[in-house]
Amino acid sequence: MAENKRILLASRPVGMPAADNFRLEIAPVPRPAEGEVLVRIEMISLDPAMRGWMNEGTTYIRGVALGEVMRAFAAGRVIQSRHPAFADGDYVSGLLGAQSYAAVPARLLTRLDLSLGPLEWHLGVLGMPGMTAYFGLLERGKPQPGETVFISGAAGIIGSTVGQIARIKGCRAVGTAGSDEKCRYLIEECGFDGAINYKTEDVEARIRELCPKGINILYDNVGGDILDIGLAHLARGARVVICGAISQYNEPTVRGPRNYMKIVTARATLTGIIVFDFQERYPEAVEQLSKWLKNGQLHTRTDFVEGIENFYSALMKLYAGANFGKMILKV
Amino acid sequence: MAENKRILLASRPVGMPAADNFRLEIAPVPRPAEGEVLVRIEMISLDPAMRGWMNEGTTYIRGVALGEVMRAFAAGRVIQSRHPAFADGDYVSGLLGAQSYAAVPARLLTRLDLSLGPLEWHLGVLGMPGMTAYFGLLERGKPQPGETVFISGAAGIIGSTVGQIARIKGCRAVGTAGSDEKCRYLIEECGFDGAINYKTEDVEARIRELCPKGINILYDNVGGDILDIGLAHLARGARVVICGAISQYNEPTVRGPRNYMKIVTARATLTGIIVFDFQERYPEAVEQLSKWLKNGQLHTRTDFVEGIENFYSALMKLYAGANFGKMILKV
Numbered sequence: 001m002a003e004n005k006r007i008l009l010a011s012r013p014v015g016m017p018a019a020d021n022f023r024l025e026i027a028p029v030p031r032p033a034e035g036e037v038l039v040r041i042e043m044i045s046l047d048p049a050m051r052g053w054m055n056e057g058t059t060y061i062r063g064v065a066l067g068e069v070m071r072a073f074a075a076g077r078v079i080q081s082r083h084p085a086f087a088d089g090d091y092v093s094g095l096l097g098a099q100s101y102a103a104v105p106a107r108l109l110t111r112l113d114l115s116l117g118p119l120e121w122h123l124g125v126l127g128m129p130g131m132t133a134y135f136g137l138l139e140r141g142k143p144q145p146g147e148t149v150f151i152s153g154a155a156g157i158i159g160s161t162v163g164q165i166a167r168i169k170g171c172r173a174v175g176t177a178g179s180d181e182k183c184r185y186l187i188e189e190c191g192f193d194g195a196i197n198y199k200t201e202d203v204e205a206r207i208r209e210l211c212p213k214g215i216n217i218l219y220d221n222v223g224g225d226i227l228d229i230g231l232a233h234l235a236r237g238a239r240v241v242i243c244g245a246i247s248q249y250n251e252p253t254v255r256g257p258r259n260y261m262k263i264v265t266a267r268a269t270l271t272g273i274i275v276f277d278f279q280e281r282y283p284e285a286v287e288q289l290s291k292w293l294k295n296g297q298l299h300t301r302t303d304f305v306e307g308i309e310n311f312y313s314a315l316m317k318l319y320a321g322a323n324f325g326k327m328i329l330k331v
Numbered sequence: 332m333a334e335n336k337r338i339l340l341a342s343r344p345v346g347m348p349a350a351d352n353f354r355l356e357i358a359p360v361p362r363p364a365e366g367e368v369l370v371r372i373e374m375i376s377l378d379p380a381m382r383g384w385m386n387e388g389t390t391y392i393r394g395v396a397l398g399e400v401m402r403a404f405a406a407g408r409v410i411q412s413r414h415p416a417f418a419d420g421d422y423v424s425g426l427l428g429a430q431s432y433a434a435v436p437a438r439l440l441t442r443l444d445l446s447l448g449p450l451e452w453h454l455g456v457l458g459m460p461g462m463t464a465y466f467g468l469l470e471r472g473k474p475q476p477g478e479t480v481f482i483s484g485a486a487g488i489i490g491s492t493v494g495q496i497a498r499i500k501g502c503r504a505v506g507t508a509g510s511d512e513k514c515r516y517l518i519e520e521c522g523f524d525g526a527i528n529y530k531t532e533d534v535e536a537r538i539r540e541l542c543p544k545g546i547n548i549l550y551d552n553v554g555g556d557i558l559d560i561g562l563a564h565l566a567r568g569a570r571v572v573i574c575g576a577i578s579q580y581n582e583p584t585v586r587g588p589r590n591y592m593k594i595v596t597a598r599a600t601l602t603g604i605i606v607f608d609f610q611e612r613y614p615e616a617v618e619q620l621s622k623w624l625k626n627g628q629l630h631t632r633t634d635f636v637e638g639i640e641n642f643y644s645a646l647m648k649l650y651a652g653a654n655f656g657k658m659i660l661k662v
Contacts, residue, residue, distance in 0.1 A: 060596040228587070242595050256559070256587025264573050264603025265391040272595025 145170030153221030301325030476501030632656030
């Protein structure tokens with residue numbers, strides 16, 4: 001008989017999450033109320049932003065409550081619809097949580113068109129990470145042909161998509177990543193103009209070499225040292241787009257960007273990207289991204305971990321930067 | 332017989348400047364070349380930005396060379412003009428250096444209209460600090476009526492001017508200062524809606540009380556803790572204008588704003604103000620500011636120190652925040 005395996009937030013992490021911050025619970029499969037849809041989840045997305053969701057209080061979204069199912073984007077198939085907008089067998093995604101079944105109001109679901117790409121892409125390049133890359137670069141970074149876009153955490157799903165869109169828009173793309181293999185991937189598959197292994201190379205010297213006219217758009221996913229080095233090399237009129245700060249999420253106190261005065265002297269601007277602000281324009285981005293995927297201008301990778309029981313180890317793989325491509329937990 | 336007393340940069344400070352970073356030199360009064368103007372300096376402006384000028388290398392302006400006269404805004408009277416644009420007796424200002432006489436090309440001078448206010452105002456509210464306040468608030472902050480403007484270092488010449496312009500534009504003005512006397516000045520003379528003594532009060536609790544709807548414009552002169560607390564209270568869509576970071580200039584390593592992710596979640600923007608970018612519009616600002624001064628909507632204070640020999644102690648007074656009003660060294 002079917003059962004719902006659910007990952008609950010058992011306690012709040014201090015610094016790096018520990019295994020006992022989560023608890024696996026076996027619950028009955030929920031029954032959808034009128035207007036709700038029951039989804040059998042096939043894939044759960046693991047995202048850096050999850051660390052923030054584990055904290056108490058509200059930033060752009062409220063923290064997950066203790067004892068609640070861990071918030072997660074997920075995708076799966078409708079097995080019982082009690083809303084006219086969805087039929088059994090439809091593929092859907094949404095904030096369905098880290099569990100194997102979810103019964104949710106229809107308005108929280110997005111119907112997926114698998115002709116655009118496999119299910120996992122709808123949690124990656126065609127899902128929130130892709131939307132974040134697309135609107136963060138185009139609407140916040142406002143790239144102009146010939147400019148240099150510097151991307152930290154460039155081998156991640158957001159970073160690699162940002163760099164490729166930058167190339168499509170006529171910019172140069174330079175990024176940092178944590179292994180030679182990832183750097184090769186950026187150059188050979190994603191068409192980056194330069195890739196820096198921040199673990200083994202002198203990032204400052206390499207930026208000087210790869211961005212001789214300075215950085216016009218700094219798309220930052222990591223914070224910390226790399227953000228500081230990037231700031232030091234801003235070109236006049238640069239745009240800094242803060243997307244994430246994965247190097248800082250698990251630190252007890254965040255280290256702020258020491259070189260922030262460079263924003264002043266470079267006449268630069270710093271803003272952030274919260275993808276939900278562009279919700280109404282997701283369809284436009286999905287259409288454009290899938291065109292680029294189909295015509296081979298855009299590449300993407302997925303890193304699968306199997307089994308919902310492995311939620312914690314998959315999350316740790318993400319925070320250790322040991323993943324290669326979009327982290328997906330297969331239920 | 333007249334002599335030129337000059338303050339030279341003798342060595343580069345590490346952290347807080349020491350007395351022996353400067354050297355007083357007695358030199359002959361310079362003779363103006365063709366096209367130059369000889370100015371007898373009456374007042375020298377002491378500005379927080381001087382600390383940056385003492386460093387090696389170039390940011391928005393090159394560092395002062397060792398053995399060179401310390402860069403300073405100054406004002407005085409033309410005693411010998413070899414350029415048709417200036418006549419003996421004219422009052423002028425410019426980057427004339429920390430010295431008692433300067434012979435400079437005419438194009439580096441601004442003629443002063445003393446009917447607009449006394450000479451010291453032309454180094455303060457009608458000079459660079461006033462221009463910085465005016466364009467920083469209006470062009471970078473873009474205040475809208477009803478918004479709350481939070482100003483750190485509010486009792487300084489820039490901060491107090493920013494707050495008063497904010498009031499004139501229909502905003503609420505709340506600022507921090509380092510003594511009860513300065514806080515009273517902000518409320519009683521400058522018309523601020525709130526003033527926080529950051530040395531004795533709980534800044535966070537007071538901001539919560541004085542900015543219940545959050546901060547729409549954060550005009551930062553200080554950096555460090557107060558910037559962080561201000562960031563934590565940004566309202567949605569806030570503009571952060573970085574003008575200076577006096578708390579950090581003399582620190583061996585700058586502490587970056589730990590709460591910078593709040594810029595992301597608040598959908599805020601961070602920019603800086605470099606006053607030289609608005610050079611062509613100075614006359615417009617001087618005209619407007621002098622109108623406000625004349626009709627009593629704008630107040631300003633000067634803190635005089637006498638004697639060019641006291642350059643170093645006056646500078647230290649500024650960095651200690653012990654000044655009350657625009658610091659001016661009378662030659």
